[in-house]
Amino acid sequence: IAGITQAPTSQILAAGRRMTLRCTQDMRHNAMYWYRQDLGLGLRLIHYSNTAGTTGKGEVPDGYSVSRANTDDFPLTLASAVPSQTSVYFCASSVLAGNTNTGELFFGEGSRLTVL
Amino acid sequence: SQQGEEDPQALSIQEGENATMNCSYKTSINNLQWYRQNSGRGLVHLILIRSNEREKHSGRLRVTLDTSKKSSSLLITASRAADTASYFCATASIQGAQKLVFGQGTRLTINP
Numbered sequence: 525i526a527g528i529t530q531a532p533t534s535q536i537l538a539a540g541r542r543m544t545l546r547c548t549q550d551m552r553h554n555a556m557y558w559y560r561q562d563l564g565l566g567l568r569l570i571h572y573s574n575t576a577g578t579t580g581k582g583e584v585p586d587g588y589s590v591s592r593a594n595t596d597d598f599p600l601t602l603a604s605a606v607p608s609q610t611s612v613y614f615c616a617s618s619v620l621a622g623n624t625n626t627g628e629l630f631f632g633e634g635s636r637l638t639v640l
Numbered sequence: 641s642q643q644g645e646e647d648p649q650a651l652s653i654q655e656g657e658n659a660t661m662n663c664s665y666k667t668s669i670n671n672l673q674w675y676r677q678n679s680g681r682g683l684v685h686l687i688l689i690r691s692n693e694r695e696k697h698s699g700r701l702r703v704t705l706d707t708s709k710k711s712s713s714l715l716i717t718a719s720r721a722a723d724t725a726s727y728f729c730a731t732a733s734i735q736g737a738q739k740l741v742f743g744q745g746t747r748l749t750i751n752p
Contacts, residue, residue, distance in 0.1 A: 528682075557739070557740075559742070564744065565744065566728065566742050566743055566744035566745055567683075567728065567742040568742075569739055569740075569741065572739055582739065583741075614682055614683070616683075627688070628673065628685035628688060629673075629675075629683070629685065629730075629740060630685070631682035631683045631684070632682050633681060633682045634680075634681070634682055
């Protein structure tokens, strides 16, 4: 079944450690996104990529980095995790028509990260 | 900051009743979308309404958009226990239309 796969589904991490959340889609969507979801704050955009080879900063990019080497993969890296990065992380993809998001986002099932 | 704000934050109704959730936003938009999230799962797209549309239907869902008031509503008719979930509005602004900005969501509980 086509869709978005995230890994790991859950991880407990010591503060200061490096962590990469993986995201792969098989729908050939040009745009991909990383959101974090926290109670009372909804979903906030961390980074996005309109097409392979390009990335952009969202609302809360500090402490995170991304890369988009190809169409299918969009990993999110925490270089040195801190407790405030405890959250549920969602990867999503969509089709961009030009520079406008005219369609739906497809979401993965999320990665629950706990930083101690 | 959040573009969309949902109201109410939580809603509990009896099965069979209609549920209405509202969303307000701040900037001019290209389109507005509604998503559903079951507990512990990813978000699923429900419906998209463009800035030049005023109302849209999909099954038991009815979405309205009032761009003069910068607001939208999602109506679920004849609710079912399976409709229990969180519902989010998301906007694609004209200035940054490649990114969706989500509201904080409405937690809907349908009591059997």
